Amino acid sequence: MYGAPLSGQAHKMLLLGSGELGKEVVLEAQRLGVETIAVDRYAHAPAMQVAHRSHVVNMLDGEALRRIIEQERPDLIVPEIEAIATPTLVELESEGYRVVPTANAARLTMDREGIRRLAAETLGLPTAKYAFADSLEELRAAVAEIGTPCVIKPVMSSSGKGQSVCRTPEDIETSWNYAMEGGRAKRTRVIVEEFIKFDSEITLLTVRSVSGTAYCAPIGHIQKDGDYIESWQPHEMSAAQIEASQAIAKAITDALGGYGLYGVELFLSTDRVYFSEVSPRPHDTGMVTMATQDLSEFALHVRAILGYPIPTVRLLTPGASYTLKADRDSTDFRIGGIGEALAVPNTQVRVFGKPETKPGRRMAVALSSADTTSQAREQAKQAAEKLHIDYTS
Numbered sequence: 403m404y405g406a407p408l409s410g411q412a413h414k415m416l417l418l419g420s421g422e423l424g425k426e427v428v429l430e431a432q433r434l435g436v437e438t439i440a441v442d443r444y445a446h447a448p449a450m451q452v453a454h455r456s457h458v459v460n461m462l463d464g465e466a467l468r469r470i471i472e473q474e475r476p477d478l479i480v481p482e483i484e485a486i487a488t489p490t491l492v493e494l495e496s497e498g499y500r501v502v503p504t505a506n507a508a509r510l511t512m513d514r515e516g517i518r519r520l521a522a523e524t525l526g527l528p529t530a531k532y533a534f535a536d537s538l539e540e541l542r543a544a545v546a547e548i549g550t551p552c553v554i555k556p557v558m559s560s561s562g563k564g565q566s567v568c569r570t571p572e573d574i575e576t577s578w579n580y581a582m583e584g585g586r587a588k589r590t591r592v593i594v595e596e597f598i599k600f601d602s603e604i605t606l607l608t609v610r611s612v613s614g615t616a617y618c619a620p621i622g623h624i625q626k627d628g629d630y631i632e633s634w635q636p637h638e639m640s641a642a643q644i645e646a647s648q649a650i651a652k653a654i655t656d657a658l659g660g661y662g663l664y665g666v667e668l669f670l671s672t673d674r675v676y677f678s679e680v681s682p683r684p685h686d687t688g689m690v691t692m693a694t695q696d697l698s699e700f701a702l703h704v705r706a707i708l709g710y711p712i713p714t715v716r717l718l719t720p721g722a723s724y725t726l727k728a729d730r731d732s733t734d735f736r737i738g739g740i741g742e743a744l745a746v747p748n749t750q751v752r753v754f755g756k757p758e759t760k761p762g763r764r765m766a767v768a769l770s771s772a773d774t775t776s777q778a779r780e781q782a783k784q785a786a787e788k789l790h791i792d793y794t795s
């Protein structure tokens with residue numbers, strides 16, 4: 403039970419991170435009458451444009467983060483990105499604030515080391531072989547141990563930033579320098595992972611709520627330079643692959659706990675399922691659920707964290723998503739081709755409203771449904787290819 407937004411009895415949700423995923427979370431929360439506050443490192447972020455109010459703050463600065471939270475006194479703190487001062491979230495939780503799904507889940511997943519050690523060493527889940535390094539010298543030793551090709555990533559980064567494939571020992575220095583530029587926080591640690599030659603990769607959206615744990619139909623996706631460009635649902639899998647995937651998802655989400663939607667990333671080969679990583683929040687590849695499910699991943703997250711039941715999750719139709727990315731820096735641009743994209747049957751477009759383009763920055767997505775995933779993929783791609791960014795400067 404709660405009062406109207408902006409009244410003394412409102413239920414207040416504060417988002418830490420206000421990108422395209424947070425924007426949809428805010429919209430879903432508002433459908434249930436929740437007051438929403440969006441926070442990010444820059445002004446006019448997508449979720450800020452739809453929230454009741456917003457704050458611009460460096461979320462890696464624990465003191466600054468605490469000030470905003472103590473000022474707002476939200477009922478729910480909802481991390482939307484990894485790069486947050488998570489030790490402060492752990493403290494706030496111990497003082498009685500509710501962090502979604504738990505402060506510990508946010509702390510462990512902000513850092514690839516935390517989540518990888520939990521998955522592989524504590525839970526014994528199958529993962530690529532891995533090692534960590536804090537300097538170029540240590541990286542050389544780690545690559546020698548793991549072998550080439552391998553994947554090198556900053557321990558704190560997302561959407562493929564700072565990530566590269568190291569094919570021969572000659573690549574090590576380039577990979578190191580790239581990781582140093584791409585990490586979100588000023589930390590030098592990197593993870594070296596065995597390169598898995600998977601047949602396909604999926605996100606298994608897994609929602610923990612008062613109704614128990616439920617799984618969405620698997621989402622297949624294609625990544626380029628460590629970032630997603632295309633996803634579809636359902637991804638065709640054998641019964642054994644589904645069973646193994648759900649078992650991994652159950653183990654990792656039970657260990658992280660709380661209520662909310664998780665995106666469990668898995669690599670599939672004919673005879674193995676590998677755990678890759680997990681987001682304790684809606685996943686970018688899961689935007690497809692806005693076209694395929696009765697409750698999107700955003701609606702599921704909001705229901706779960708508000709403590710409401712989720713009796714069923716229904717896939718209504720096969721569908722696909724395809725992203726529009728910028729290719730240079732600009733604050734003076736227009737997005738066109740929306741009409742042409744919407745002329746593709748059974749297609750929707752989400753324009754995120756980000757105020758600035760950057761090379762590789764995701765600016766919009768096309769969503770399509772169809773009788774088959776392959777048809778939906780064709781439509782979404784066709785629609786996304788109609789979209790274009792025209793730069794004035």
Ligand SMILES: Nc1ncnc2c1ncn2[C@@H]1O[C@H](COP(=O)(O)OP(=O)(O)OP(=O)(O)O)[C@@H](O)[C@H]1O
Nearest residue numbers: 530553559560561562563595596597598625628629
């Ligand atoms: N060990 C690996 N072997 C083969 N491919 C990999 C490996 N690790 C990562 N990749 C590829 O790179 C993609 C991005 O990697 P990962 O999910 O670790 O990065 P990320 O920066 O956390 O991305 P996001 O935040 O978008 O989930 C994976 O989805 C996969 O396609």
Ligand SMILES: NCC(=O)N[C@@H]1O[C@H](COP(=O)([O-])[O-])[C@@H](O)[C@H]1O
Nearest residue numbers: 419420421422423424560561686763
């Ligand atoms: N893979 C994680 C992911 O997709 N996160 C989404 O991207 C935003 C950051 O975008 P930006 O880097 O363009 O500001 C985040 O706020 C979140 O919505």
Ligand SMILES: [Mg+2]
Nearest residue numbers: 561667678679
């Ligand atoms: Mg990932």
